[in-house]
Amino acid sequence: MTEIALQEVVDNRPTGFRAVLAEFWSYFSENRGAVAGLVFFVGVILVAVFADFIAPHGPNHQYRDALLQPPFWQDGGSIKFPLGTDAIGRDMLSRLIHGAQYSLFIGCIVVSISLVAGIIFGLLAGFFRGRIDTFIMRIMDIVLAFPSLLLALVLVAILGPSLINAMIAIAIVQQPHYVRLTRAAVMTEMTKDYVTAARVIGIRSLRLMFVTILPNCMAPLIVQAALSFSSAILDAAALGFLGMGAQPPTPEWGTMLAEAREFILRAWWVVTFPGVAILTTVLAINMMGDGLRDALDPKLKRS
Amino acid sequence: MFVYFLRKLIVILPTFFGVTLVAFVFIRTLPGDPVMLMAGERGMSPERHAELMAEMGFDKPIIVQYGLYLKQLAGGDFGTSIITKQPVLKEFATLFPATIELSICAMIIAIFFGLPAGMIAATRRGSVFDHTVMTSALTGYSMPIFWWGLLLIIFFSGILGWTPVSGRVSLLYYFETVTGFMLIDSFLSGQEGAFISAMSHLILPSIVLGTIPLAVIARQTRSAMLEVLSEDYVRTARAKGLGPMRVIGVHALRNAMIPVITVIGLQVGVLFAGAILTETIFSWPGIGKWMVDSIFRRDYPAVQGGLLLIAAIVMIVNLVVDLLYGLINPQIRHTD
Numbered sequence: 001m002t003e004i005a006l007q008e009v010v011d012n013r014p015t016g017f018r019a020v021l022a023e024f025w026s027y028f029s030e031n032r033g034a035v036a037g038l039v040f041f042v043g044v045i046l047v048a049v050f051a052d053f054i055a056p057h058g059p060n061h062q063y064r065d066a067l068l069q070p071p072f073w074q075d076g077g078s079i080k081f082p083l084g085t086d087a088i089g090r091d092m093l094s095r096l097i098h099g100a101q102y103s104l105f106i107g108c109i110v111v112s113i114s115l116v117a118g119i120i121f122g123l124l125a126g127f128f129r130g131r132i133d134t135f136i137m138r139i140m141d142i143v144l145a146f147p148s149l150l151l152a153l154v155l156v157a158i159l160g161p162s163l164i165n166a167m168i169a170i171a172i173v174q175q176p177h178y179v180r181l182t183r184a185a186v187m188t189e190m191t192k193d194y195v196t197a198a199r200v201i202g203i204r205s206l207r208l209m210f211v212t213i214l215p216n217c218m219a220p221l222i223v224q225a226a227l228s229f230s231s232a233i234l235d236a237a238a239l240g241f242l243g244m245g246a247q248p249p250t251p252e253w254g255t256m257l258a259e260a261r262e263f264i265l266r267a268w269w270v271v272t273f274p275g276v277a278i279l280t281t282v283l284a285i286n287m288m289g290d291g292l293r294d295a296l297d298p299k300l301k302r303s
Numbered sequence: 304m305f306v307y308f309l310r311k312l313i314v315i316l317p318t319f320f321g322v323t324l325v326a327f328v329f330i331r332t333l334p335g336d337p338v339m340l341m342a343g344e345r346g347m348s349p350e351r352h353a354e355l356m357a358e359m360g361f362d363k364p365i366i367v368q369y370g371l372y373l374k375q376l377a378g379g380d381f382g383t384s385i386i387t388k389q390p391v392l393k394e395f396a397t398l399f400p401a402t403i404e405l406s407i408c409a410m411i412i413a414i415f416f417g418l419p420a421g422m423i424a425a426t427r428r429g430s431v432f433d434h435t436v437m438t439s440a441l442t443g444y445s446m447p448i449f450w451w452g453l454l455l456i457i458f459f460s461g462i463l464g465w466t467p468v469s470g471r472v473s474l475l476y477y478f479e480t481v482t483g484f485m486l487i488d489s490f491l492s493g494q495e496g497a498f499i500s501a502m503s504h505l506i507l508p509s510i511v512l513g514t515i516p517l518a519v520i521a522r523q524t525r526s527a528m529l530e531v532l533s534e535d536y537v538r539t540a541r542a543k544g545l546g547p548m549r550v551i552g553v554h555a556l557r558n559a560m561i562p563v564i565t566v567i568g569l570q571v572g573v574l575f576a577g578a579i580l581t582e583t584i585f586s587w588p589g590i591g592k593w594m595v596d597s598i599f600r601r602d603y604p605a606v607q608g609g610l611l612l613i614a615a616i617v618m619i620v621n622l623v624v625d626l627l628y629g630l631i632n633p634q635i636r637h638t639d
Contacts, residue, residue, distance in 0.1 A: 033438070141314075142321035145614045149576035150594065154610055157598045158332050234447055238580055241449045242595060257450055264453050265461045272457075275450030283445040290441070 027295035034291020040284035048100040055094035056082075059251040063089040068267045084269040086260065092269060095251035096277050102252040103233045103281060106167055110232035111225050113171035118178020119221070123209050125179065126186030137183070140176035148173045149238060156244045163246040166239045173235075174228050181224055185217030219296040226289035230282045237278050253278045307629050315622055319615065326611040327372050330603055381608035386600055391608030395590065400483025401471060402589035405581070406574045408505055409513035414567065417517045421524025422559075425532065426551060436521060443518030448577055452511040452584040459507060466503050469586035473500040512581045516570045523566040527559040534558075561631055568624025572617050 083092040125133040155169035239245035240254030260270035381391040424436040478492035489497035578591035597605040
């Protein structure tokens with residue numbers, strides 16, 4: 001009886017990185033929206049990388065004879081400026097294309113800073129518990145007590161308005177989420193047998209934390225990274241819109257909207273297109289994030 | 304229940320002191336000292352400067368200064384605005400009703416559309432309606448609301464001419480502030496058209512501010528509903544022959560509401576963040592716009608006081624939500 005029962009437990013599924021990847025893809029690709037989001041996101045990356053080759057004009061080149069020219073399909077528009085020009089004659093399409101660089105850059109930097117800081121604090125809190133844990137978590141509670149955009153705004157007011165400072169502020173505001181997730185995951189992992197076994201062998205704390213435990217906590221962190229990538233883009237655009245992020249003439253999408261505000265009733269295109277760019281990029285990333293969550297969340301996985 | 308309340312309070316107290324510490328540190332991390340900040344562009348003589356520094360206690364050790372600051376807060380003094388010379392608390396109290404009015408209307412829109420949309424989507428899982436709701440919800444969730452507001456202005460104010468672009472009520476009407484809520488005050492004034500005017504000013508900002516909560520509530524309701532619908536007791540209720548309306552409306556909804564209520568409570572912070580952008584776009588004279596203006600005017604005492612008051616409000620509301628949550632769901636109260 002016992003032999004049969006034992007045999008049934010043996011897992012014959014292929015292992016290794018490629019198998020994990022294949023399994024992940026089979027779950028991820030079930031969600032059509034997620035795949036669409038991924039395709040769009042890759043498209044945005046390509047546009048950003050090859051911006052200099054794709055953009056028909058320089059992002060800051062002013063065509064003084066073509067101020068506020070409408071898109072090509074409207075009367076007075078020309079194919080030379082497919083999406084029209086802004087108030088000082090800069091090509092909208094070229095600015096939007098270069099704006100993709102800024103948005104992706106913002107997302108990458110913010111996620112990297114907040115992810116790394118969040119993982120370190122979360123590991124420390126979850127691993128050592130006690131006073132270190134209380135101290136770190138109380139600080140995170142304080143950060144979370146403020147509405148995120150307000151705190152970011154005030155931090156930028158202290159640091160001075162610029163894109164770099166806006167990114168630092170957004171990273172500070174976002175990292176408590178990573179700390180909480182890492183801590184919770186670490187605390188669950190700590191109770192498992194493999195951690196006890198590793199301790200018995202005499203593995204040092206640092207190695208135990210980063211090499212043994214951390215890789216098993218990655219799934220929720222990856223999902224959070226995707227979600228905070230999109231909210232970083234949104235928040236940076238909001239700060240840019242309020243004049244507290246990237247400064248003109250930077251072709252950052254939020255900053256472009258701030259510059260376009262006074263023309264909303266005269267030239268719809270200067271307002272509409274930067275917003276469409278923000279919305280579609282953020283939406284694509286969120287759709288991807290949903291797919292990631294479905295594929296990585298063990299609770300929803302049907303095994 | 305009382306023990307539960309105490310435990311929650313004990314957790315929140317250090318956070319509250321932390322928040323006051325942030326507000327305290329904020330004004331000291333700015334370039335220049337507080338007296339110079341208050342002097343603003345005018346500047347002042349070194350003697351007067353030293354005198355003021357001593358008068359306000361800035362020459363004392365930093366710990367003592369923090370103690371003084373806490374004492375000042377305990378006495379209800381949240382600083383004085385450099386620009387208007389008014390107490391920050393008074394300015395805050397004058398503008399706060401505008402933000403509450405806007406937030407309440409936004410939440411009404413969010414709940415009124417979000418709850419049914421999420422519920423129907425859950426009961427018709429996989430249908431066209433479900434996909435439409437979920438796609439729209441994710442779009443709403445991804446929306447840069449400052450742009451969304453501009454679009455609505457272009458369409459409804461610019462092209463259709465239905466709604467005004469900014470403010471709370473038309474300048475044609477004047478009435479005394481009774482409650483601070485424009486809808487109620489305009490109604491009480493009895494002037495013809497005043498209420499309609501207030502309403503038309505409120506509608507677009509409410510839609511803009513309500514968009515993200517609406518999306519979050521729809522998503523949360525759907526997933527909570529789906530979870531509950533797969534429970535055994537729902538199957539039992541169905542097996543007993545209860546109609547779908549009764550199963551969903553009575554049996555499933557009550558349990559599905561627990562996570563939804565929490566999510567609704569947690570939107571307070573989101574509403575404040577959203578109010579900053581919404582009020583700026585629509586020139587809505589509330590706390591959000593006041594904070595942004597104060598930052599730009601370098602009215603740092605106002606920023607400091609506002610920051611503290613907003614954080615305190617968010618914390619109190621979250622505490623109340625926690626308590627309500629414990630009240631609805633005894634399981635939470637008795638476990639950690």
